[in-house]
Amino acid sequence: MPDKHSNAPEPGTKLGSHYSRCFGCGDDALGGLRVSSTVGEGLSVTTEFTVTDNHQGAPGLAHGGLLALAFDEALGAVNWLIGAIAVTGRLETDYLMPVPVGTTLHITAQCDGISGRKIYTSAVGRLGGPEGEAAVRATAIFIQVGVDHFLSNGRLEDVQEAMHDPEQLRAARAFEVNP
Numbered sequence: 764m765p766d767k768h769s770n771a772p773e774p775g776t777k778l779g780s781h782y783s784r785c786f787g788c789g790d791d792a793l794g795g796l797r798v799s800s801t802v803g804e805g806l807s808v809t810t811e812f813t814v815t816d817n818h819q820g821a822p823g824l825a826h827g828g829l830l831a832l833a834f835d836e837a838l839g840a841v842n843w844l845i846g847a848i849a850v851t852g853r854l855e856t857d858y859l860m861p862v863p864v865g866t867t868l869h870i871t872a873q874c875d876g877i878s879g880r881k882i883y884t885s886a887v888g889r890l891g892g893p894e895g896e897a898a899v900r901a902t903a904i905f906i907q908v909g910v911d912h913f914l915s916n917g918r919l920e921d922v923q924e925a926m927h928d929p930e931q932l933r934a935a936r937a938f939e940v941n942p
């Protein structure tokens with residue numbers, strides 16, 4: 764298990780978006796999920812995702828791919844706690860119960876360990892409250908990368924815009940512990 768970084772936010776702290784145009788957590792992504800995560804105990808976060816009319820796959824039920832997105836965000840937020848910049852290498856989801864429109868999925872995500880650049884994480888999403896019945900479970904492996912991953916692979920205009928965005932710079936500073 765990695766140590767929690769000494770600069771990691773305290774439990775109860777709401778984590779911001781890592782990028783304003785992120786479809787999972789950004790405020791500027793049209794139709795995006797806009798989920799936000801809160802620091803939990805140890806190396807964990809909690810994330811709530813409320814299913815709306817726009818998130819349907821089958822009539823009245825959440826689309827599994829969008830649920831996977833919410834889990835990708837929640838699991839990825841764990842990386843803030845260890846000061847790691849990382850991208851999703853593998854994401855596995857188990858759908859245990861249908862998730863109806865109008866319900867809120869209460870997700871708890873945690874770090875399970877690291878090995879080299881790999882960060883192993885897992886999460887459970889419950890309905891009806893944080894102690895409710897488990898509806899979705901997920902595991903993910905994130906791979907630590909350097910900032911050059913985004914500079915080399917991202918679209919230049921987006922990278923440049925992000926580099927001039929004070930909010931984005933604030934998010935990037937949170938990762939400076941492991942540039």
Ligand SMILES: CCCCCCCCCCCC(=O)SCCNC(=O)CCNC(=O)[C@H](O)C(C)(C)COP(=O)(O)OP(=O)(O)OC[C@H]1O[C@@H](n2cnc3c(N)ncnc32)[C@H](O)[C@@H]1OP(=O)(O)O
Binds near residue numbers: 839
């Ligand atoms: C500024 C603030 C911004 C902050 C920005 C925060 C961004 C969050 C974004 C939100 C989350 C996303 O959507 S991320 C977007 C979706 N994901 C991606 O686009 C990733 C695309 N894939 C890649 O770019 C690449 O394949 C990488 C970087 C993941 C790995 O390439 P690499 O760097 O050459 O590393 P490589 O040597 O192959 O692998 C290193 C180790 O990881 C393992 N590994 C590699 N890929 C996988 C995999 N898919 N599943 C399992 N394990 C894997 C290898 O076995 C190896 O283990 P061992 O031999 O050492 O044991």
